[in-house]
Amino acid sequence: MVSVTLFAAALVCLLGVSVQAVEMSMHLVSKVSPEFLHAELMARSTPGSSRFRQHMSQAELKRHTEASDACTTAVLHWLDTHGATDVRVGSMGDHVFFSIAQSDVAFSAPSAPAPRFGRQSLPVPHDLADCVRYVFRATSGTPQIPKKRNNVKGNFPGMNQDPLTIAARYNVSHDPIPVIANFSQGVAEFEGEQFYQSNIDAFNTRYGLANNTIEVSGPNKGGYFGEGNLDLEYIQSIAASATTWWIAEKDFDFTKWTENVLSIHPMPLVLSISWGSGESGFDNVTMESESEEFRKLGLLGATIFSASGDQGTGTTGFFSCGTFDPTWPATSPYVTAVGGTYANSQTSEEVSWSGSGGGFSTVFAAPSYQQSAIHNYTSTTALPPAEYFTAGGRGVPDVAALSNNFEVYSYGWGTETGTSAATPTFAAIVTRINAQRLSQQKPSLGFINPTLYSVGHIGFDVVSGNNQVSGCPAGFNATVGWDAISGLGTPVFGVLDAALSG
Numbered sequence: 001m002v003s004v005t006l007f008a009a010a011l012v013c014l015l016g017v018s019v020q021a022v023e024m025s026m027h028l029v030s031k032v033s034p035e036f037l038h039a040e041l042m043a044r045s046t047p048g049s050s051r052f053r054q055h056m057s058q059a060e061l062k063r064h065t066e067a068s069d070a071c072t073t074a075v076l077h078w079l080d081t082h083g084a085t086d087v088r089v090g091s092m093g094d095h096v097f098f099s100i101a102q103s104d105v106a107f108s109a110p111s112a113p114a115p116r117f118g119r120q121s122l123p124v125p126h127d128l129a130d131c132v133r134y135v136f137r138a139t140s141g142t143p144q145i146p147k148k149r150n151n152v153k154g155n156f157p158g159m160n161q162d163p164l165t166i167a168a169r170y171n172v173s174h175d176p177i178p179v180i181a182n183f184s185q186g187v188a189e190f191e192g193e194q195f196y197q198s199n200i201d202a203f204n205t206r207y208g209l210a211n212n213t214i215e216v217s218g219p220n221k222g223g224y225f226g227e228g229n230l231d232l233e234y235i236q237s238i239a240a241s242a243t244t245w246w247i248a249e250k251d252f253d254f255t256k257w258t259e260n261v262l263s264i265h266p267m268p269l270v271l272s273i274s275w276g277s278g279e280s281g282f283d284n285v286t287m288e289s290e291s292e293e294f295r296k297l298g299l300l301g302a303t304i305f306s307a308s309g310d311q312g313t314g315t316t317g318f319f320s321c322g323t324f325d326p327t328w329p330a331t332s333p334y335v336t337a338v339g340g341t342y343a344n345s346q347t348s349e350e351v352s353w354s355g356s357g358g359g360f361s362t363v364f365a366a367p368s369y370q371q372s373a374i375h376n377y378t379s380t381t382a383l384p385p386a387e388y389f390t391a392g393g394r395g396v397p398d399v400a401a402l403s404n405n406f407e408v409y410s411y412g413w414g415t416e417t418g419t420s421a422a423t424p425t426f427a428a429i430v431t432r433i434n435a436q437r438l439s440q441q442k443p444s445l446g447f448i449n450p451t452l453y454s455v456g457h458i459g460f461d462v463v464s465g466n467n468q469v470s471g472c473p474a475g476f477n478a479t480v481g482w483d484a485i486s487g488l489g490t491p492v493f494g495v496l497d498a499a500l501s502g
């Protein structure tokens with residue numbers, strides 16, 4: 001795929017034609033403020049609120065998020081004048097996607113160097129300043145190097161895991177969940193990830209499980225199998241009989257990915273994202289804009305899980321430690337970040353895995369739902385030296401699950417390790433809780449973090465382990481209660497169900 005795209009770009013140069021177009025988008029000013037939408041989400045996801053779990057419909061959300069008619073008209077006219085092509089307004093009325101000649105002078109040069117991953121923000125053209133919040137382009141029209149998939153092969157501590165051992169530990173039933181028309185969950189995939197149904201069927205057959213329906217929205221080609229098979233094999237086997245959507249995008253772009261989710265009717269209610277990389281590799285404005293996409297999905301009643309990463313605290317340093325570098329998009333305050341544990345081979349107790357991504361965002365402030373838990377942790381536990389992390393940042397992860405030595409079938413059996421194993425595992429358990437709720441005519445869970453922190457325990461509190469990176473002076477220790485390596489701990493079905501039933 002990479003060589004095909006580069007070849008096409010080279011061809012344009014050879015022909016001497018300056019028509020090379022670059023994909024861009026604008027995030028428009030909505031009818032309501034970002035603060036209003038934040039307050040709406042909190043009112044609908046905080047236990048005790050009179051509007052708890054009263055989710056918005058897509059039509060209602062769009063009435064808030066769409067730009068004014070005057071702005072939409074002005075932006076479309078401006079794009080037309082500048083020869084933009086493939087112009088498309090997003091389904092919530094606050095994004096415009098387009099292609100434009102690379103040479104167009106309407107956009108001034110970016111003030112910061114191009115990020116390693118994702119899109120780059122550009123200054124907003126002066127004449128659109130009242131209508132446009134952010135402008136983005138796909139970086140320089142060349143393919144992005146795939147981010148590290150959050151799964152790593154090698155020798156990892158802990159017992160091997162499969163759907164049966166996980167179900168036994170977390171007390172999850174093997175019974176198929178109630179069949180509810182059009183009820184589904186989804187996995188996010190990017191950059192040429194692919195799966196074959198036959199691999200998933202072989203996995204289910206080995207464990208005596210039913211074959212479940214997998215639907216595809218977006219590409220399923222490209223020849224990378226490491227993440228897709230892991231995600232699907234665990235999310236569909238633990239949440240037996242729920243339809244699972246493969247929601248894929250070529251680029252690591254959560255604005256496009258959210259459009260993809262919104263195009264599925266009814267929308268999947270639990271979403272599992274096992275992709276990410278250190279915040280330092282991304283553009284700040286891109287992360288802020290894409291975080292608002294997760295907020296929209298929460299307002300619509302979806303629960304989003306995001307792997308906290310496999311690099312422990314992370315580090316911006318190459319030869320020395322630098323500063324810690326927590327994983328985006330797990331650091332978005334609108335997702336539930338999932339860390340990793342392993343089952344000690346002697347005692348069978350869960351221990352926080354040293355690779356489990358955890359720490360404090362350098363971009364997002366700690367949301368109110370988390371502040372007391374963070375305060376407890378930072379005031380009672382020995383911490384790494386203060387210059388390495390951002391005190392006051394959003395703490396990750398929120399929760400954890402087993403992550404090590406998962407049996408995976410990908411044209412042969414092997415094991416995979418990483419928070420990308422923990423994430424679909426936790427997501428599937430929440431899908432089971434959602435299915436119970438929907439079969440009782442209750443609303444879906446939606447954004448669960450305020451509820452999780454208000455209850456404070458979800459099953460097993462993981463109290464040992466440290467995520468120090470080699471070359472850095474220290475990592476974060478696990479301890480009683482929330483900590484920056486295993487969050488609030490790992491689930492026991494009945495305890496998590498009771499916590500979320502509030």
Ligand SMILES: *[C@@H]1O[C@H](CO)[C@@H](O)[C@H](O)[C@H]1NC(C)=O
Binds near residue numbers: 171494
């Ligand atoms: C496990 O689930 C069963 C059936 O739902 C329940 O009776 C039992 O109390 C649960 N055990 C634990 C440890 O939560």
Ligand SMILES: *[C@@H]1O[C@H](CO)[C@@H](O)[C@H](O)[C@H]1NC(C)=O
Binds near residue numbers: 181182265266
């Ligand atoms: C389920 O989805 C299909 C296809 O979108 C639709 O035709 C059908 O009416 C839906 N059923 C229910 C019960 O919502």
Ligand SMILES: *[C@@H]1O[C@H](CO)[C@@H](O)[C@H](O)[C@H]1NC(C)=O
Binds near residue numbers: 205209
């Ligand atoms: C699942 O599919 C595989 C391959 O099609 C088949 O061999 C197996 O019997 C199926 N399992 C069940 C429980 O239907």
Ligand SMILES: *[C@@H]1O[C@H](CO)[C@@H](O)[C@H](O)[C@H]1NC(C)=O
Binds near residue numbers: 112284362363
């Ligand atoms: C990103 O935001 C952080 C926190 O506000 C700031 O320290 C950093 O300099 C910003 N980076 C860029 C490239 O703007």
Ligand SMILES: *[C@@H]1O[C@H](CO)[C@@H](O)[C@H](O)[C@H]1NC(C)=O
Binds near residue numbers: 373376453456481482
């Ligand atoms: C913080 O610690 C206090 C005292 O141990 C405890 O009562 C409270 O529940 C803790 N809060 C959170 C959010 O963990």
Ligand SMILES: *[C@@H]1O[C@H](CO)[C@@H](O)[C@H](O)[C@H]1NC(C)=O
Binds near residue numbers: 466476477
């Ligand atoms: C973490 O715990 C270990 C002992 O278990 C201790 O030596 C260390 O000082 C603690 N704190 C940090 C920041 O590593």
